Amino acid sequence: MKGWGRDRIGAHVEEIVGALDLDPEVAEEVREDFVAHLIETSESFIETGVSEDVAVARAIEAFGHPEELRRRLRAARRPDAPLRPPRDPSPADRVEAAWNDLRLAARSYVRRPLIPLVVVLTVAMGIAASTTVYSVVETILVESLPFPESGALVALLNGDGDFGVTSPANYLDVREGTRDVLAGFSAYASTTVVAAVGTEVERVDAYLVSADFFETLGVAPRLGQSFEAAHESGEDPVAVVSHAFWQRHLGEAPEAVGRTISIDGTPTRVIGVMPSRFRLHGAVDVWLPLTLVPGAASRGSNFLFGVGRLSRGHDLTSAQASFDVVSARLHAEYPRFVGERPIAIGGLSETMTVGVRSRLQLTALAVTLVLLLVCVNVGTLLYARADERRGEFDVRVSLGAPRGGIIRLIVVDALALVAAGGAIGVLVAWWAVGALGRLAPPGLPRAAELVPDGSVLLAGLVATLAAGVVVCIPAVRQVVRGAAGGPGLERARGRIGRTGGRVRRGVVVTQIAGSVVLTAYAGLLVQSLLGLRAVDPGFDTERLVTAQVSLNGAQYDDSASRWRYFERLRTRLLEEPGVQSVGVGTFRPTSGGFTRRFALSDRPPPPDDAYIFATFDPVAPGYFEALGVPLRSGRTFEPLDAAADRPVAVVNEAFVDEFFADRSPLGVWLGFYVNGEPRSDQLEIVGVVGDVRADALSSAARPAIYLPMSFSPMSSGAVFVRTGADEATLLNGVRQAFRDIDPTQPAYSIRSMGDVYARSIERERLMTMLLVVFAVVALVLATSGVFGLASYSVGRRTREIGLRLALGADPGRIMAGTLRGGLLNTAAGVLVGLIVAAGCSRVLADALFGVAALDPVTYGSVALLLGVVALLALAVPARRASSIHPLEAIRHD
């Protein structure tokens, strides 16, 4: 190296050392060290091929800033002065530092993958489960009200707080009498119609609505117009169709408005197309004006639902007061038709959920618990991870890293793991929701609407990220406190150790308690579902296909034509290959039916205010045989009953129990009432058959009267076809038979009876499935919590345990000690969980069938299950504790 290079180095060193007030001997020593170092560094650069000038410059640069070196040399005179970074980092430095943190975290994931992997999987599981469940619950159970100012919408209620109905005449009176409190009060009734556009014929769901129906809801048609008051006369047949119908049959053409289609054979002009998302209860394709002629409307037939909009300045209470006044007047004028109890209204939104409220509460509770458990678990794992990296953090602080940098390190680490888990969870949820929509069992309601909802997924992700950030706060606090070091370090560590221990135990107890609640509820629901499936519906559901039809049009106005239709259909269906018998009734089991007031010949007619009633079902001969309903006494219907027009009836066992106690009803005559007046023709009870669960599997059979269809053929019918062959192959044959008899009257809801029953308990099945998923997630989290705490505890006590073993302690006792600690936590969690589960069991009561909400066997089994699971989770760390080698303990902290 040339002289001028040395000179430059000497000058640089002098610049550093000369400015310091050092002892001359020390200063000389520093000069020697620095010069020697810089010369050697320069020469190493020269060996790489650079010029001496460049080499010296690089060596000086690598040596450090003179001011920084001066500061450190001064500080070196003071004991243990920490090294500090030379300047505050710039924003670019911060980004680079964060990137470095991420790289460092990634390196540590590879080196110690267990905790990161568990965090990612836990978050993924939590996000996937909760997001999927939220999407399903949102789509299937939560009916949203997409109407402007929907809080002002009210509905007519029945005595149970559910949607109620009234008669057309009552509706008109109520509408008139509540104009002061309601800005609109509309009536609607559900029906089905046959819609024909060109050669396409389809039976569709329809609403008959009062003219102001859309206006009351506050939704205008997408195309065309809504109904006007004049349309209520029925003189000008018009219809508003759904967006789906418009797409399906009218080619999405704007010119569809004004086009004439056929509704139940009547040429009807399309005047409007509704927006695609418009719906009140369910999907409806056609809205028709309700024919309402004041003075000619029926008072006794209650079939109209009512929806209203509160006027500004009025609330439910003031509106109800107005309804009370109208109700009292109607009761005074028409006591036979209007009861003493006032016509009630309730908020539309609340009424929508009345049937699913308890289930929603339960689902919300379960989802919240699962999310809580996920957050707790992730928080614990991040805490443990920070604890594991405490040494690294301390080194960084000791080397001058700012506290903010450590916090950034933890947050970057946590966010990276949570984001990875969240991304996986969202992908799984996206797939799961789509798969549920595509592969849903036939009975899953609204399955077609199950599509991944971006906003729900986003909400789930944001919630988890927020939770991730929040749960890393304890870890940040712990590390920063610990890294403060100094004499306080040991104290701080002790405090944190004690606090951390309590926190960890609390977390595990919470996890176990949460999983006990969810597992207990899942267990109750599974038993309930099994109970429902085991219910005898009262007939043979195997190899039975059913279909429904609703006869519309002038050709079916009279009873004789309807009777002929069903007879021809029955005969035609018997020709299908494999068909053994065919039954025709009016209602399909699980769909309920009409009830009628009646009187019996062996007792005086009951008074108006205490009349007796039973469900009423006109059926054709062969009905009981086709369904497999057993005959208990007497006989069923015979073809001659229709031919001879013999007035006979068959009743069920529930009817006999209710009205005849131990006597036989055979030979007794019964008569129905019409509009409050007894009908002159009476029917003789000739047989008793077994009970059929007509409403739902969970509802006990009600008294039922079957009468020959020839006596009162209804316009709608349910057909039952018993086959000796495969049901699936019969479905098309049944559909074809309907077409053959009358192509203008298509059958709908053609399916196997097993399918009908599966659909009838679909809500229960879905609910049970959700709870089981929740319970499994909770169990996994609790298990990992128990395992994690025990492993952590054994890890912390490695030295102590090892020493004890080295001194001759019994490994069995060491193992037992570890198990005891874990099982005590489990016992505490189980106890808390059982108390919470029992305390909140009210929310479950409505959803249960055949099992008590406080069923001790279920609760006991769950406690046992948790004990076994905990024992299995504890086995590995306990075994490890008992086999720690003394040498390992000595090397360990």
Added chain:
Amino acid sequence: MTDTREGTRPPELPRQVAKGGATTLVLALLADRPMYGYELVQAIRERSDGLLSFGEGTVYPILYALRDKGYLRSEAQESKEGRRRRVYHVTPLGLEALAAYRSEWDRLTEGMRLALDG
């Protein structure tokens, strides 16, 4: 020339143990084998990427401080090329201090592994 400035006090942990990471590292490396400054810097660079990113020269104040405490002694040597170098050795007191530091640092396993093992 031999320069021993061993103190008589027993080794005591620095007031702020956690801040002694660099101290421990230097002691540990020198306990492995005596080195002169330039050599030590290269060893640190090899074993802990970026630890001295704020300047190679900063290792010298640490060496001086350790020597003042009696944990190191320095010895001037002449290389084959005739260069004067100050080689630093860990004293018995320094080894004791290092053991105490190690015991403390062992708790900081992850970080030390990063720093010492690369």
